[in-house]
Amino acid sequence: MATxxxxxxxxxxxxxxxxxxxxxxxxxxxxxxxxxxAVTGIAASGAGNIAGALTxxxxxxxxxxxxxxxxxxxCAGAPITATVLVNPTPNAVATxxxxAxxxxxxxxxxxxxxxxxxxxxxxxxxxxxTVTGMAASGSGNISGSLINVTAAPIxxxxxxxxxxxxCPGAPITATITVTPQPAATISYPGTPxxxxxxxxxxxxxxxAGGTYSAAPAGLTDRPGNRNxxxxxxxxxxxxxxxxxx
Numbered sequence: 226m227a228t229x230x231x232x233x234x235x236x237x238x239x240x241x242x243x244x245x246x247x248x249x250x251x252x253x254x255x256x257x258x259x260x261x262x263a264v265t266g267i268a269a270s271g272a273g274n275i276a277g278a279l280t281x282x283x284x285x286x287x288x289x290x291x292x293x294x295x296x297x298x299x300c301a302g303a304p305i306t307a308t309v310l311v312n313p314t315p316n317a318v319a320t321x322x323x324x325a326x327x328x329x330x331x332x333x334x335x336x337x338x339x340x341x342x343x344x345x346x347x348x349x350x351x352x353x354x355t356v357t358g359m360a361a362s363g364s365g366n367i368s369g370s371l372i373n374v375t376a377a378p379i380x381x382x383x384x385x386x387x388x389x390x391x392c393p394g395a396p397i398t399a400t401i402t403v404t405p406q407p408a409a410t411i412s413y414p415g416t417p418x419x420x421x422x423x424x425x426x427x428x429x430x431x432x433a434g435g436t437y438s439a440a441p442a443g444l445t446d447r448p449g450n451r452n453x454x455x456x457x458x459x460x461x462x463x464x465x466x467x468x469x470x
Contacts, residue, residue, distance in 0.1 A: 226246050226305070227291070228243065228244045229241055230306075232309055232310070234279065235311075235393075236280050236312060236313050236314045239276070242274055243275040243276070243307045252296065253272060253273075254295055255296065256275060257291070259289065259292075260290075263282060264289050265280050265282060267279055267289075275291055279309060279311045281313045285313060286311065286313065288308055289310075290307075293305050293307065312391070313389070313392070315394040316339045316340050317346055317397050318337070319335050319337060319367075321333055321399070322399050322400070324401055324402075325402040327403075327406060328405050329358070329370055329371075330370060332368065332401055335368070335383065337365065337366055337387075341387075341394075342389075343389055345364060346387055347364050347385070347388065348362065348383050348386070349362040349383070352381050352382075355375050356371050367399070371403045373404065379402070381400065381402075382398050383399045383400070384398050385397050
């Protein structure tokens with residue numbers, strides 16, 4: 226008798242020892258097993274109770290069958306079998322693995338793939354207080370918009386764990402750097418101005434790293450200086466502030 230007669234493990238795990246017993250005192254239990262190439266770790270043959278770890282080197286479940294033959298006093302008994310189903314270790318690939326977005330804009334969907342059929346991909350993320358808009362955890366592909374509530378870029382790390390047939394694989398990460406939306410102001414202290422004034426002082430403030438612009442041609446913004454206005458018309462001008470590229 227082989228106890229247990231069947232069991233299921235994850236690749237790399239130690240099996241529950243298969244204890245061999247019989248009614249005849251002094252019986253020797255010789256055994257062989259199959260699938261020695263696809264599943265490694267325990268010898269292809271042996272004697273006595275069966276123990277050790279089995280590693281599935283494929284991407285699909287493999288059943289290892291141990292054939293046990295009892296022998297006592299030179300007489301062989303009927304062979305019996307014991308089986309171990311060895312599930313593979315799943316993996317995960319996240320595409321893209323890294324990206325950068327502006328706050329409140331949709332991310333490029335992070336697509337999960339792996340080698341083992343039926344794998345589920347559970348994930349968690351950090352910086353849930355400073356970057357809002359997406360859940361702290363979930364499953365499957367990752368999509369949505371992230372909102373950076375601070376004034377500095379923040380990198381959000383998603384930790385993804387693959388699971389197949391109840392067996393977890395090694396976690397991987399995907400990162401998103403979320404840049405806050407810029408703020409900028411352009412003001413003219415002391416307005417309104419008379420049409421006879423050829424220029425006006427400019428006050429500019431804005432998130433560091435941006436570029437100011439002015440239209441139409443001939444209108445310029447210089448911090449702490451003045452607008453280069455050479456006509457008597459002070460309306461209809463457009464000022465812009467570009468952050469990033």
